[in-house]
Amino acid sequence: MSNTGSRVPWVPTPSRVTERLLNFLGVGPGDVLLDLGCGDGRLLVAAAKRGATGVCIEIDRVMCNITEIAATIAGVRHRIKILCRDFFSVDLREVEPRPNIVYAYLFSSILSELAPKLEEELEPGTIIVTLD
Numbered sequence: 001m002s003n004t005g006s007r008v009p010w011v012p013t014p015s016r017v018t019e020r021l022l023n024f025l026g027v028g029p030g031d032v033l034l035d036l037g038c039g040d041g042r043l044l045v046a047a048a049k050r051g052a053t054g055v056c057i058e059i060d061r062v063m064c065n066i067t068e069i070a071a072t073i074a075g076v077r078h079r080i081k082i083l084c085r086d087f088f089s090v091d092l093r094e095v096e097p098r099p100n101i102v103y104a105y106l107f108s109s110i111l112s113e114l115a116p117k118l119e120e121e122l123e124p125g126t127i128i129v130t131l132d
Helices: 015-025 042-049 061-074 108-121
Strands: 032-036 053-057 080-083 101-104 127-130
Touching (some): 015 042, 015 127, 032 042, 042 053, 042 080, 061 080, 101 108
Parallel strands (some): 032 053, 032 101, 053 080
């Protein structure tokens, strides 16, 4: 399951959806949000502004850099960990801090491939949110 980047184009989550999602989940201090394919990091930056911690797994080096810059400009870089890797190659059991929420804005075909990994590697009770 390599070359995920060529199968998953970047489509940014609209800002209004980001805020509604964070409100719906009640994201705040003490939460750890893992974004699989975080793109420009907008969801993690918004969550970090609310006091949450974020972990970004993004295969595209340019997007990783954009996330780092956006987090730095927003003053929340210390709250976001960036892993510039293919999320299929990352053992989610080893991601620190441990997420209690996972966000994935991915094609349903990718989500189907990813489902067994999430079930096996995430702690019971972890909230998984997808868009579309």
